[in-house]
Amino acid sequence: MADITMYELPGCPYCAKVRSKLDDLELDYDIIEVPRSHDERTEVEKVSGQTGVPVIVDEAHGVEGMPESDDIVEYLEETYGSGAA
Numbered sequence: 721m722a723d724i725t726m727y728e729l730p731g732c733p734y735c736a737k738v739r740s741k742l743d744d745l746e747l748d749y750d751i752i753e754v755p756r757s758h759d760e761r762t763e764v765e766k767v768s769g770q771t772g773v774p775v776i777v778d779e780a781h782g783v784e785g786m787p788e789s790d791d792i793v794e795y796l797e798e799t800y801g802s803g804a805a
Contacts, residue, residue: 722748723780727764727773729754734789735774741793745800749776 726742726749728735742749754761754773761771768775768785775787781799786792797803 722750723778724749725752725777725779726750727752727754727767727775729756729773732773737789738774738776738792738796741796745796747796747800 724742724747726735726738728739728751730753752763754764754771758771761773764773764775764785765771767777768787770787772787774789774792775785776792776795777784778786778795778799783795786795
């Protein structure tokens, strides 16, 4: 089981953007596909407080439910990419 878990909806362009960054950085991650209906997205809502995707959890760095693709990509670059200290 990877430290990073991504909640996504297949075909979601914002999810694809995050997946592309995870792949570019060669990070191991698990995918949880959410239901198409927002009313059925109880697991992602429990993690992030909202039903939109993408959302990531990064256990290694204490991230418990980060939403918004631009924020996630920035976080991944700063934490694992060329912006990492």
